[in-house]
Amino acid sequence: MPVLNLIAWDNGVGLSRDLRLLAAALERAGFEVHLSPIGRGKLRKWLRPVWMHLRLFGERLRHGSEHFTYDANVMLEHIRTEDIPFARRNFFVPNPEWCLWSDVSLLPRVDAVLAKTVHAESIFGEHGHRVAHIGFTSEDRHDPSVRRERTFFHLAGRSKNKGTQRLIELWSRHPEWPMLTVVQSPREAKPIDPPVANIDHRVDYVDDAELRRLQNGNWFHLCLSETEGFGHYLVEAMSVAAVTVTTDAAPMNELVQRDRGVLVGYNATGIQHLATTYFFDEHLLEAEVERLLALPDEELQRLGDAAREWFLANDRGFSRRLQVALEPLLG
Template structure:
């Protein structure tokens, strides 16, 4: 059994979820060490040097997977270095370190050319999220928007659209307290700011038939993928990589315009008009049509989840993945 280390920053949000997901997938076939570094620079440096000293004492890892962030002092601790990046958070100073990676594993097809043009050997693995499905929770014809800690989920335009339409069904927004605004209150808008336990969040995700996710930019799209996992009708941005997860066969796409560059990615803006058009389409769907879209979204999630697990296992075993052909929903061009 080979020794594998997965390393990133433990930020209590997306990176922490990624760390847990990758480590759990690999533990089926490898001895895995999951290392989450804190926010303190001094603490991180001490941890870097501690890991290097440990490698000298106990030997190097067979492979190390760096998630999003690159910690240069740790790269000589493994015989093989792999990077799973989020393009929007990739720093210019990391470009010089890319030759030290054997492969860049891409969560999305969108990321492949971004790293290939930097001279990297890339391999598409896809990615996954936690399966949030709970069939015991009754579905209601209401809308859900999960902003969490991010300021790039299009929350402001969603709220503005709802404020224009007091006749629309209730919208529930879950957002970190520091980002939520007190002037968002309205009869058909419920803003849940502050701490919400995981069981409560899962119940909300399952209780709402429609999830509106007009993300400006994503490295993968956990909130979108989680919405698909519960079989919701998902409304999301018609730009990569958001429309890689959701297409017209399993959700509703919102028109957008390109914005500024962010890292190696680009932000896309969904207007209030586009939200209005998307919600109008959603409200015109019959219950059977909603159920069909939700079933296809969940099926797409399950397919991608299984394919990611197989592809990642193949990378670490050195074998080609047996997943054949293009995934459902992937469009060339």
């Protein structure tokens, strides 16, 4: 049984979730998994390479220079050169919006890029490197016992890439619209001054049970990402059979398509590392909100059911996609 070592910064949010989901899927696919989470703190960041070099020296003394601890390293978000000598093969799972040019310069030292999206596949394919598409998955947040209302939800968290401030400003100009609940980290939130009656801005800690209630209790999830490495909050919205509204640009429109959600065009772009960022068009969003509010419940249910069906099929297929991608690379 091949032994895979998963390496990522254990940041308590997206990357920690990625580690857990990827480990579970690899184990279902028949691999033995070892986790190497990298703790938070600058001291750990500076000392880890030194420690890894000392560890490698000790292992080579005990086992010889041809010994490998793992069949493969799987490095998430950044390439860790100090880990490369421990594995026979080395794979990189990037998020283009956080991939540094220093990572790009190290691509020749890894055996393949494992792409979460077709968008990432095309970006790294252009660099002439071997790319295997694996896709990804997210947590199933569905709770059918929660009563759903024709209200809106926006899960911003710590991210700066979700169009949150522009969304709040737009909603503030429409007091006739239903309640919008925004969950945002205090590190990123700006106070709404003066407060707006139809915006519930949650900047305190929201526990998982309350977050799940909010995800299931709102018919409409506004996920107006500028860019995504994968898009967990979009996919979690689809898992609860919500009507998911996102930006009509890659990779968001790979996940949410018109038969299972709502796409809003953009009117400006930017660059964040290797990714293009897309900024939703406020006039187009206004028109979509008005259209959604006029839709009958049956149409909302149809869109939500289609979204959940896609989520379940994607989740079921993740382990198999990993197996198909990795077996020839490990060979």
